[in-house]
Amino acid sequence: xxxxxxxxxxxxxxxxxxxxxxxxxxxxxxxxxxxxxxxxxxxxxxxxxxxxxxxxxxxxxxxxxxxxxxxxxxxxxxxxxxxxxxxxxxxxxxxxxxxxxxxxxxxxxxx
Amino acid sequence: xxxxxxxxxxxxxxxxxxxxxxxxxxxxxxxxxxxxxxxxxxxxxxxxxxxxxxxxxxxxxxxxxxxxxxxxxxxxxxxxxxxxxxxxxxxxxxxxxxxxxxxxxxxxxxxxx
Numbered sequence: 001x002x003x004x005x006x007x008x009x010x011x012x013x014x015x016x017x018x019x020x021x022x023x024x025x026x027x028x029x030x031x032x033x034x035x036x037x038x039x040x041x042x043x044x045x046x047x048x049x050x051x052x053x054x055x056x057x058x059x060x061x062x063x064x065x066x067x068x069x070x071x072x073x074x075x076x077x078x079x080x081x082x083x084x085x086x087x088x089x090x091x092x093x094x095x096x097x098x099x100x101x102x103x104x105x106x107x108x109x110x111x
Numbered sequence: 112x113x114x115x116x117x118x119x120x121x122x123x124x125x126x127x128x129x130x131x132x133x134x135x136x137x138x139x140x141x142x143x144x145x146x147x148x149x150x151x152x153x154x155x156x157x158x159x160x161x162x163x164x165x166x167x168x169x170x171x172x173x174x175x176x177x178x179x180x181x182x183x184x185x186x187x188x189x190x191x192x193x194x195x196x197x198x199x200x201x202x203x204x205x206x207x208x209x210x211x212x213x214x215x216x217x218x219x220x221x222x223x224x
Contacts, residue, residue, distance in 0.1 A: 004154075031210045042216035043155075043200070050210045058211075090154055098204070099145060100212060102154035 002026050006091050006103035013081045013110045021076040021106050023091030029101075031094045032074035033058075034066060036087040037105075043090070049074055081110045113138040117201050117215035124191055124222050132186040132218045134175075134201035142203040144168075144177055144184040149198045149217070158186075158199070196222045 004025045013019055025032065034046040045058030047066040055066050063085060065077045074093075078085060091103040118133040136142065143162045147155040159168030164179035173188045184201060201215040 040216070043214045045211065048210060092155075094204075094210075094212075096208075098143070099157050099160060100147075100155070100202075102147075102156070104154045 004091055004093055004101050004103040006089075006106055008106060009104065010107050011109070013078075013108065015082060015110060017081050018077065018079050019081065020078075021089055021091075021108075022073070023075065023103060024073045025091075025093040025101070026072065027093060027095070027101065028071070029093035029095045030071070031096075032068065033092040033094075033100070034064075034074070034076045035090045035092065036060065037090060038087050046076065046089075081108075083110045086110045113142070113203060113205055113213040115201050115203055115213050115215040117199075117218050120198075120217075120219040122218060122220050124220070126193055126222055126224050127190045128222075130186070130188040130191045130195075130220065132199055132201075132220070134184045134186065134215060136182050136184065136201075136203050136213075138182075138203055138205050138213075140206035141179070142205045144175070145202045145204070145212075146173070146175055146184070146186050147200040147202060147214075149200065151197070155200060191220070191222045193222045193224055196220055 007022045030051045033048045035043045049055045049068040052071045089106045092100045094100045114137045145160045146158040148158045159170040161168040161177035167176045198217045
């Protein structure tokens, strides 16, 4: 049982480059989330998708876009990466607000 | 809005010591409460949960009791091990069908042999 799978695990970008972080879950959950984790800041919600076909901004959406491709997949795109987006990114999923399942994270460095 | 406040770390203990990590929350109604653990280089894993007042969640020797009167969900363990070294997050899912959980900032626990 894979749970929540994120790719890639590590990525280094130059300022201005674009990339997409991929996330897939195999638990048939309706809700999916993207967080970033920075030292001393805890987890901050970037975007979430309450159900297939819907997406909404979280606490820190600027500089990011998302796509809920289908019920399983929820991708996060950085159109023009900035050093301030250096962080660890986590995808998560849940069913009806019962509990979150997290992926193992993507460590992103923007130079 | 909703909020979760955790004690700041790091918490440094010797092996077999007693652990308490304080967590208090602000939310309307009856949220569900959670403790997550993050080991180095990994994602967050659910440690335990409680969904109504006076419930006690427990797992791997850790316990936490949902105290509605004090809006608290303190994490405790009677005898910590080096392998418990990790970051612990308190979190809530609000009642009323909201899809957005609220997390505390996390408390780092370091256990020395």
